[in-house]
Amino acid sequence: MLTIIPDLPDHIFGVRASGEVTKDDLQQVLLPGLEKQSEQYKEIYYLLVLETDVQNFTAGAWIQDLIAGIKHLTEWKKIAIVTDQQAVEKFTDIFSYISPGEAKGYKLSELPIAIGWLSHKA
Incomplete structure (x- = not known):
């Protein structure tokens, strides 16, 4: 399930x-x-707060995610993925090198830091 996070800038x-x-x-x-x-x-x-394993994303969800990424390819400025899954966090950091915007991975305990990073416009 996806829910919108309230009270963000x-x-x-x-x-x-x-x-x-x-x-x-x-x-x-x-x-x-x-x-x-x-x-x-x-x-x-x-900001994506990932409190579930990536294996819980259905194939249809991954396809829709890919479509969204391509549709807005030139508009991505900053992406913060917050999770305790180390592989996802590392992938996010590596993804930053090939994506048009910046991407960073954070631990769930670092959510306020991730929001602070996103708050500063690139």
Whole structure:
């Protein structure tokens, strides 16, 4: 399930992933949120708090995620992935080298630090 994280600075769109994440979650929560950020700010500062294993994302969810990434390719400014899954955190740091924006991985205990990093516009 994806839920929007409330009380973030306006230019940051954040979601929390828990349990199983499906294609419908991405179509009903993630894609509309990214679209709104894109229309309003012309750039995307994105926070994902990953409280579930990446294996809990269905194949349809991964396809929708890929579509969103490509659709907004030039608008990504900063992406913070917050998780205690070390492999995901390391992948996020490596992904920063090939993505148009910056990407950083943080531990769940570092959520306030991740929000602080996203708060500063690139």
